[in-house]
Structures are given as structure tokens and as C-alpha cells.
Amino acid sequence: MSHRLADFLRHHRDAILEAWEAEVRELPAARALSQVALRDHLPLLLEAIADMMVQAAPAHVEDALGSVPDVHALERLGEGFDLRQVVTEYRLLRRCVLRLWAAQGIEAALDATAVFHDAVDEAVTASVTRYMRARERTFQALDSISAAAIGSPDVSTFLPRLLQVLQETVQVVDAVVVLVREGDELRVESAVGLRVEKNLRVRVGEGLAGKVAATRQPLLVHEPATGPPRLAPVLLENGLRAVYGVPLLLEGTLLGVALMGSRTSQEFSGEDLLLFRTMAARTTSMLARAHAHAREQAARAESEQSRVRLRASEERRKRWEEIFTHLGVGVVLIRVQDGLLEDVNPAFARMHGFTREELVGRPLEDTVAPESRGALVRHMGVADSKPHHEYESIHLRKDGSRFPVLTHVTSFRDEAGQVVQRACAFLDITQRRVAEAERQRLLADMEAERSRLAAVLDQLPAGVILAEAPQGRQVLGNRQVERLLGAPFTPAESLGEYGAYTGFHLDGRPYRPEEWPLARSLLQGEVVEGEELDMQRADGTRVSVLASSAPIRNREGTILAGVLAFVDVTPLRRAEAAARQAAEFGGKLIGIVSHDLRNPLNAIHLSVTQLLHSEALPPREQRAAVRIAKAGERMKRMIEELLDFTRGRLGGGIPIQRQPGDLRAVVRQGVEELEAAWPERQVLLQVEPGRYEGEWDAGRLVQVVSNLGGNALQYSPAESPITFRLEDAGEAVVLEVHNLGTPIPSEALPHLFDPFRRAVSQGNGLGLGLYIVEQVVKGHQGHLSVASQAQEGTTFRVRLPRHVPQAPAGRR
Template sequence: MSASRHFVARVRTSGVPSVEEDSQGLIPALPLLPRVPLRLADFLRSHREAILEAWEAEARELPAARSLSRKELRNHLPVLLDSIAQMMTRAPPVEVASGLGSVPDVHALERLGEGFDLREVVLEYRLLRRCVLRLWQAQGVMDTLEAATLFHEAVDEAVAATVSHYTRARERTFQALDRISAAAIGSPDLHTFLPRLLQVLRETVPVVDAVVVLLRDGDFLREESSVGITLEEGFRLRIGEGFAGEVASTRQPLTSRDASNDPRVRSHALRQSGLRALYGVPLLLGDELLGVVHMGSRTSHEFSDEDRLLLRTLAARTTSMVARTQAFDREQMARAEAQAALAQVSASEERLRRWMEVFTHLGVGVALVRSTDDVLEDVNPAFARMHGYTREELVGRSLADTLAPESRGTLVRHAAAAQSKPHHEYEAMHLRKDGSRFPALTHVTVFRDEAGRVVQRVGTVLDITQRRTAEAERQRLLSGIEAERARLAAVLDQLPAGVLLAEAPSGRLVMASRRVEVILGMSIIPVEHINEYVAYPVYHPDGRRLSVEEFAMARALAGEVVQGQEFEVRRPDGTRVSVLSSSSPIRDREGRITAAVVTFVDVSELRRAETAARQAAEFGEKLIGIVSHDLRNPLNAIHLSVTQLLHSESLPAREQRITTRIAKSTDRMKRMIAELLDFTRGRLGGGIPIQRVQGDLRGVVRQGVEELEAAWPERTVRLSVAPGQYEGTWDADRLVQVVSNLGGNALQYSPPDSPVSFSLSDGGEEVVLEVHNQGAPIPPEALPTLFDPFRRASSGGGGLGLGLYIVEQVVKGHGGRIEVRSTAEEGTLFRVLLPRQSAPKAG
């Protein structure tokens, strides 16, 4: 027998419920209704409120129903009763499932969302059936069996539909929640978790195209995460304004059928996205609003009840996870703050430990003084040592005990000064335990409490005995330096040269002697920078003005040593002075330039004397040249005449001797004139001219020696030529002149019975000619000027003293050099070295 038929049979046999049944709690007492005979369908319509009140009284016993309002508890049951009554009165009858429509489905989703489990859902239908039948039976009128059967089938169908839809919805919800839980694993923050959760919702509800979560930020909602759409960057919405703001303020779900045109939608991106249906629910944790989530669809104007239920369920789960994540974040922040605070405490302890180490090992004395009575609360070992006490002996004593009597009277004044400013320094005489005294510099700092009152003073005490000694020594040195400076200035003022001293690197003028003003004809300019030296009227000898870089001072500051830089000073009075300047950098021990010194010498008179001497020399040389050239003509005439006389056979012996003496004198004068001409050419024409041609030097030397033998027949002249090569380019005439001059001097300054020796040897790249004679040596003092013009080694002999000068010029003209060695034991040796090829003339 079915449950409905069994129930009808029971009603027919038992009648009105007994008191025992009520007392056992099987069926609660029902309100008394007027006994008006009605059919079941009419009864359901006319007594619906009484039925629902009776049902509500029983349903309130269900745990899930206790917190619901009357409207939420009754839900769709009034519509269900109306639907059952309508099916009973239809003709022809309709199927129960189609007659009930979507009422059971909607009720199942609502109960699922309200937290009812399946047993409680089925139980509330059973209670509804029991209340209807009991109240109807109390009328004492029974309807047809078909009506009762239809009623039971409708309730059973409602139960079956509700259970089925409840089960499907719960399974779908569980699957979504499982995916959410899986997404939450390994997602410690909202930025990672929310996009996964929203993607789960989008994949679970196919009609959903976009999901947005906005979290509360004070009085605003800000976008936290979104899927399927991107809102404006930094999008914020005030609570109470717009679609999401209204959901947040009312804390109730909200639906929009056309989001693109709904004025409550404030996001421009959301309006332009083409969304139609928009459904939003608040994220509530108890009474606390955490945010709002809404989903949208581009294909549908409305979401199904099941989809809305799913969003609400996911919203509830999201709320808990958001709250948990926020709590986790707060915990992490609190933990970080605690760790930071702990680190600060550790750092403070470390700083305190370091301070204690510094306090203990500091070489400067430190004392902590109580401000109320100037008692020493603590001192470091350095303070105790400098006063000759132990720390224990000083702690608790008055600060005044460490001061000499004459310094104790100022202690109050210094304490007051320390309290009126951040820090205070003063010097005082301190007293040691043994009675000795020492000067000390004290630096005082005060410590204040929260009220700003001074509670402690800290003094650092430095023994300045050495400082005072050093200061006295410094003053003594400064006095000495100033005295030396004054003496130096006095010496510089007496010097004929002007002296400038400037510091590096600026070039600032430090000292200038008075002679500088005399030379410049103007007062010293107080130069502060090297560029300011251009104010002095200084010019090159050619008239160009000196640039800053060309000044001797600037060159010295750059590290250059300048010797004999000549320039011209144009004085303000119009006169011009030639000045010779020298400069040098002054360096310290490390080699750094610290200053520069410049000296000035007025060489105007010297330059004028040099000019006059040069002009006189040039005039004399020109005069000698003219005279020597004009004397050659009459000498040539005399020489020709004497030569003719000497060849005459009729000339008596006496006249022949006279004519011979005239010939020798004429040759001597010709030689002197030739020497003068050579000298003149050498001084005026840039050296004696050399005409070099290819030849053998042996023939040149033999020619010179033969001429000497002819001129000195009574003397012995020897020539030795060593094997070798003597080919080269020579000026034969000039080299014969060298042989003649060197040999003539050797014959003239040697004893008549001593020979004069010539030797010629091959020296490789050069040929060596040596001339040796015995006799008195050349005085050592004459050797340095032996080859100067108009110089003779001794007063004996004739001539102008140009022979050796001409020899040297000819040798230099060949690129060679001449050496001389003269001693009493070895005699005198002239050594000539001639390179085989042409070489540049030596200076």
C-alpha cells in the first residue's frame, strides 16, 4: 500500500487524533477550525494561511529553519498549495509534474542556499502533508479518493522534484566548491586565488562571460580581480553608488537585465562590454561587508535560479577565503611587525652592548652626573684613571671633588649653560687623587625625561695638557715663523732681484719684495688667482703680450722650472724695462706643489751694454777686414819686386841679405793679413769657408811638411805615416794651413836642436794627425783659451795669435775636433781627428 493510501486509511479508521497521540509529540496540537464541509481543493485555498501557520510552528523545530524569517521559511509553499488545489479542479486532469511547474525546483535551490540538508527538505514536505490532512480531517468531511490520491501524488512529486533538483544542484555546487578548494591550495594571497576562483565560476556556469570581485577599501569598493573583462585601471566606486555600490549598501543580491544601458553601472568598460544580465551579491562575513562579486552574461538577459544560487554559494565560500586571506595577511603583517619590533629590540640591545663597550674602552673620560645634586652616577675607566681613582671610589661622590678649588665656583654656571642648549663645552682645572692638577676640556650633554625635565648630564672629559703644551709650542713656532718671515722680507727687499711667492694651486700672491715694484714701476697688485696676473703690462721682446699660461708663475705652478725667461715691462710712465725672470715650484715631502717662487732681474743696462759691445765688435771686424784687404795690394807689389831682386845676379851680397829680410817680412805680413781675412770671414760670414774635394790626405800632409822644411831649413821635421786608408773629401789648402800653423808653432816654441814630429794614422771612420814637439809646456791656465782669437800661449814669438783659432775653425769645418796635451815630461802634443766624409759643423 502507498504512503498516501495508508494515510487515508488511517484517517478513515481513526478519525480525530487522540490526546495520547498529541502528548507523545507525534502531531502537535492544531488550531480549531470551523467545521464547514469543504472539498480538499477548496480547503487548500480557503485555509492556506492556517495551514502555513500550523506548518511553520512545526518546521521551526528544524535546525536550518530557526534563523529564517517568515517569508524565507514559507518560501514557495503558498504557491505549491495553490498549484495542488488548481490541479484538483481541472478537467480534464493534468499530469502532476506539469501542474507543479518549477515550484519544487526553485524551492530546492532556495533550501540548498539556506543550508537545508536533504533530510530537512523532505521533512518539511512531510510536515506540510501532515498539517493539511489533519486540519482537513478536523472538518469531518472527506473528499473523493481520487482527490486525496491526487494530493498525495502532488506532494510526492514535489518531494521527488525537490530532492532531484536539490541533489543535482548540490552536486554541481560541491564540484564547484571542490575546484575552488583545489584552486585555493597553494594560493596564499588574493592576487593568486581570486582569478582561479572566478575562472572556476565562469567554467561552471556556461552562460557566464565575465566575473568581477570588488573588495571594500574604507567607504569605497576597488577592483581586486576580474575574468573575462578588464575594468579601468584603479577603478573605485563609493559604497551606495552604482550597481555594486547598491549591492554593498543594501547587502542584498541585485539583478540587472541590461548592464550596457543600466545607469547604475558606473564602469565604462563594463557598459561597453556588451553584457546583458548582471547579477551581484555581497560578500558578507557575519555583519561585516568585505566586498561585492557580480557576474555578467552577453547571451542571456537573466540568470537561472540555480546559477544565482551557485554564485551566492561561491560568494559565501569566497567571503570566508577572503577573510581568511586577509586575516593571514594581517597575521603576516603583525608577525612582520613583531619581528621588526624584535629586531629593533635586538638592535637596541646590540647598540646598548656596543655603547657599554665604547663606554668602557673609550680613551676619553665619560661621567654620568645626576642633575639634582651633581653626584657622579657612573664613570668609565678612562675618567677614573685620569683622576687617579677606581670607578667604585668615584661613583656616589660629588663632581666638584674632581675639580681643583679654583674651578669649582664655575660649576653651577656651566651646569646652567648645559641645560639651556643642546651641548656645552668649557675648560677647567681638574684634581687628581694625589693632589696634582691637569687642565681638561669638558663637553656636556643633558638627558631629559618625557616632561622635558633634565634628569642627567653626560660629560666627556679630555686631558688637554699635551694640547696646551702643543699650543704653547705652536705659538712659539708661529712667533719664530713671523720673525723669520720678517727677516726674509728684509733680505728680499735688499736683493737686487725682485721676488714673488704665490701659493698653489690658486696662484694667490703671498709675498713680494720691494724690488718688484721698482722694476715694474708700479704697486704690487694683490692677486688672488693666477688669471689676474695678466693685469701686469708684460710683453714678449717682439711686442706680443704674454698670456696667462706663458707667465713664469703659471709655468712654475704647473710644475715647470723656468730659467732666464726674458720679457719687456712697459711702465705707466712710458719707459720700457727688459726683465729676465726665473721660476720654480716648491714641493712638500710627498712631492706635491705647495707654492711657486719667481725672481725678476732688470737687465736693461746689460742689454744696452751688449748691444754697444756687439756694435763695436762688428765695426772692428769690418775695419780689420777692410784694412787687411787693402794692405794686400801694396804687399803683393813689394813681394814681386823683392822676388825680382833676389833673382838678380848683379845684386851685391849685402843688398841681397837686406832683400832677403824684406822678403821674409813681406811673407810674414801676407800671412798675418791672410789670418786676419780668415778671422774676419769666420766671424762675419758664419765660419771659415771649406771647399771639400775627393783626395788622399797623405799628400796634403807631405806638402805642408815640405813647406815647413823649406821655411825652416836649419830644423829637423819628421813625418811618419802608418799603413791604412786615407782617402776622403778634404779641403787640401785649408788642411795644409793646419799643418803649417801647427808645425810653425811647434818649431817656434821648441828648442832649435829638437825635432818636430808629424804622424798620420788610420782611425777607422776618421784619420788622426798628431804634431809633437819638446820644450816648455803650455801653462795650464792657458789651455782653456788656447784656441781663442788673439790669444798666445806665451809672450814669446810674433804673430796676431790667430793661428790656433784658424786651425780649430778649419778642423771644425771638416766635422772634426782637436785635442792638446802638454807636460814637461812628454812635451806638447796636438791631436787632430778628421772624419772621412762630410759632417755637420760643430757649434
């Protein structure tokens, strides 16, 4: 009987769906749907129920139905069905099946009926659950969008927030972009997770976004790399495997296009597509609101600008009246016809001891002293012949007192070029005259001080030259200058004449006039301290001098003069050269001795090796041979360090031979050698994720690992480990060596990398290990630093660039 009901569901499926559709069409949400969209996944549901009835051991109902109810619920949610209407669909389906089965006149078996009812109940339950979960997720996303839009009326602010919400809501979404329509083009307004140029433009009909805009229909593309050509080049460049585009429509008007893409999945779930369409609809409304807000803001701004221009026009007139009234300089307007004062400001009236009313209508000559009135007509005539004219004269106050005035006259002309009015500005220059007299007095005092200063400078053991700014005229030079130059001192009159002095930089370049320390102090205010240079004396010999110069400023900071002092250091340089030769001889001697000691040391090493491989050697002698071997190894290391020291001192640094390689292998080799030499200690290597290829001298860097690791093992507690750490720092690689124990004394840190120095008295080396480490790091153009504290321990940090930087052209 189960088979009969299953066969009925299969053979009468179309009749069942027709009867069901006739009743479902009564639901408001179903009336506008096509037959295909309305029936949706129900044929699959009937087929799954029929399969359950004919199985000998029916599977669990949830497994048998699969995702059919879930997909159906998502479709109905996107088509606007509410939960009651979704449940009604299944209720009507159950009723139609049972009614048509009863019309066959065949009684259904109880087990078949039970299976049928269980399947329909499970479909209802699954659909309701899926519907509620999808709706809750949609509501949460819409709430997040609304929260993102609060306080963000403009598109540029709220779109990045909205796209971020979508990316966080749909886990498979890696990139989201919104394009806004502008005429026949789409412009990228905002993008998240996508390397796309801001304001990139796409024509409608071109590319994925252009096609969505042209068809105004959603478009899903799987694997853009194999899709239609020119459909999504930007998406292909960003490695997206699936892209879904939705048009942003508002009442039939296209506002833009929204795209979401995934780099990890080729498919989007129906729930994800539904959620994206819902959020796109909300984005459309927000875009419309933002555009309306922008138009409103623009209208307000235009209105405000109009009001501002009106106010500015009125305020400009008031401002000129305020300036005329409150200006501290006397200003008058004079009629050309009769030369009478047409208007005067309060400053002019106060300057002459009158009120404004007493001066208006009177001639200007009433305010001028008798001895200056004769030139008044001439000055006004000159002012009429050019844009403006200035002159000095004596004016009278009401009480009869006189005072000097600087007058500035400007003539105003009409369209025909005729002078119609004059404006005069008057400045009381009494204080200027007093200041000029004071200046003359100060100059006389300075000349006296200069004479006294010259007498003092003549007794100084250093050469001193004083020059004026800015022209550079030398006004003073003491006797020591003549002794150093080997000729009488002839002051230069300008900076250009500084070329008469012959001087050389330490690299042999001659000094140009503007390069002399005194010239730099005068021109740039530079303070030069102890600049070494060579000067050529009158007899052709050279002397080494240390020159120092500084500008002399007034209280306002203006450079008034410059002073140069220089001393003869030729004897000192000769002594330094002798000491340097002695040091070089000592270094060569160390190198020769270290090199010649290798041959007997190799003989000792070979002999001890033969003894250690001899089975007839008694234990006591074997222990002695082991001690000899270890002592030989120590001597070999000391000789190698001495040779490296000699190369560093005499050869301009330890030679470095760079070859491409992986620094991890180099460090591992050094760590393995340390583990073999210190089997009782724990040596850790920590390699951070990253890239460690570059150009290195592997042998020298193994020496760095060995020396730093040996130091760490030697000066740390036996029970504590030492740690090597490698880190990718972009264009460089960082190696850190850390150990616990007694910190390095602070007074030893400045000299830690000096040769033949050790931070503590313990140790059996020469004190060259850290010096060699520093030289190897410098040879790689790297940097070496150390930090040592009681709590954190001691850390040596080596930073090595992957490649040697290329020196700019022309530099040595």
C-alpha cells in the first residue's frame, strides 16, 4: 500500500500541483508570481516523500528531505511571504494530496499515511525554522546598516560603514563595492576588501557592473577567469572566484550597482543572495536620502553665500569708515579746486591739537610751519604727475610747537584722467629723528669698543677675524692672523674677495668664497665649531688649522656681524700621524705572528688527532691528548680572531663575500655547532613566519652566530637556555640572541665592541669576539645593538639588509 501512495504522488504530481496552485493563488503574496516561481521546490518535495515510502528501511525524515524546505523558505522570504503564508502553503498541499487520493477510492495504509504526514510536518518545521533564522539575520543586518547610517548623511561616510557591515554579516564575502551612476558611467564610490582605484569609472553595458546596470537585473558570475571576456577584469585581478551584482533601483530609476565577491567560494547560498539584495535595497534608499541631503546642503550653501556677499558689501563700506576713523596715522581728503580739507580723521586732528570740526574746511597750509609752506604747492604738483609722492616737512600744533612729519600723497582721477581729489597720510617722525641721533651715537661708541677689542685680540694666541654682515667686509684681524698666513693681513671688502685666501678641504677640494666658515656664519647664521682645513701660506707651505665661527646677532635676531677664530694644529697632526704609523706597525706585527703560528699549530693538531685515534694510548695520556686538542682549538680561534682583527684594522674592514641564500640555514648551522660544542646546554631557535632569502656571507654570519651564542652560553646560568630568534623585517632580517643571567655593567656598554675588551673579568678569550661580530655586521651594511637588564636579561640584536644599497652616482 505504501507503494500505491508513492506511485500516486509520482503519477499525479501535476494534478496535485494544479489543484494546490488554484488554492494558493488566493494568498496575496502568491498572486504576482509566475507558475515556475510559485511551484518552486514542491515537485522535489513530493518526489522525496515518494522515495521515503518505497524504501525498505526509511531514512530519517530530515535526511530524506534534505535542503528542499530550507531553500523553499528562503525563496518565499525573498518574495515577500510572511510566516503564516508559508505554513498555509504546506497545509494546502497536505489537503490537496489527501483529497485527490481519497477520490481514487483506495484506502491508504497507515504506515504510508504516517510517512506522508511526518514528511509534511518536517517540511513545515524546517521551513519555519529556516524562515525565522533568515529573517532574524536580515533584521540584524538591517539594524547594523541603520546604526551605521546614523549621523552619516553623506555618501562618502556611511557607504564604507555599510559595506563593512555586509562583509561582517556574510562570512564568505571577501569584497564589496558600490558604484554610483553618473550619466552613462558608473563611478566607484566605496570599496571594502578590493584593490580598486577610488573614482574608477565604468561605462554602462561594459564589464560586470555595467551589464547589471544595463539589464537592471541581478547577475551571478562563477569563476570570472573563465567567464565572458571583459566582463570583470578588475574582479579577476583581485582573485575573486564568485561575484554577485545587484542594481540599485529607486522607483524605476537606476542609482548605481552593488557587487559582492568571494575569494574562497564559487557559490553563494540562497540566504546570502537574499540578504545581499535586501541590503542593496536599503543602500538604495540611503543613497537617495544622501543625494537629497547633498542637494539640500548645496542649496543652503548657495543661499548662505549670497547672504555673505551682501553682508560683505555692506561691511566693506563700514570697515573703510572704521579704518579711516581709528587709523593711528593722520589721513585727510583735500579738494582739488580750492585745496581745502574735505575731511580729516581723529588721528590727524590729535596730531595737531585741534578737533575735527576745527580743521574741516580750512586749507592744509594752516597746519604747516611757515618755512615749509613754500614747497607745499610744488609737492602737490609732483603728486599729480605720478601715482604717489612722499616728502618730509615741519608741521605746527595749535599751541605753536613744531614737529617733523612724513607725508604720503595720492591723487585720484576720474575717467577722463583729471585729478578730482587728493588723499594725504601724515606720520609724526619725531621718534625716528631721535632714533637716528641715537644710532649715530651708538656707532661712535661701537667704534671706540672696536678699538679696545682690537687691542685685546692682538694678545690672543688664536687668529681672530671680525666681519660685517651681510656684505662680509672684514673690519678687524689680529696679529696671530698675520703669523698664520705668513703675510700682512689685508681685509677683504666683500665675500667675493674671500677667494684671495687659499684653503683646502680634507679631501683636497679648494674652498670657494661662500664655503669659508666665516662666510657661512654671515650668510646662513651657521655656528661652525672646530672645522679642520689646510691653508696655504704666502711662502707656499701649508698649515693645518681648526676654524670656528659664529654670527653676532642683535636682540631681534638679525645678524650684524660674524667672528672667526682659528688655531694652528700642524704639530698635533704630525704627532697623530706618528702614532698612527706605530699602531699600523703593531697591527701588521700581530697579523704576521698570527699567520706564522698556524703552521706549528696545524702540526700539533694533526699529531693530537693521531694520538686520539690510537687504541694503544693509556687513559691518562688520552686525557692529556684531549686537553692538548682543546687548547689547540682555543689557540686556533685566537689566531683567527687576531687575523680578522688585523684585516679589520689594516684592510679597511673584514672582507665580505655575499652570495644568494637563506639566512635560516645559516643560523641553523651555527646553532647546531653550538649544540655540539655545548651538549649539556639548551640552545633554542625561534623562526618567525616570513621570507629570509637575501645575499649573505654565510661563513661570516655563522661566525656571528657562534660568537654571540658562545658569549651567551659562557655568561648565563647553566640551567637556563639561550634563544636565537629570526624575524622578517621587510627589506631586512633581524636576528636576536637572548640569555638570562648577570647583566652587562652599564659602564662597559659603550666599550663592549672595542677590541681586546671584555665586559667582565671572566672568560678565556682575547676580547675580540664582539669586535669581529660588529665588523661582520658592518660589512653587511647592517646594525648591531645590545640591551641588558637584570630582569629581562641580555639581548643582542642584529639587523641585516637583504641587499647592499646602491650608492648614488658620483658619490665615493
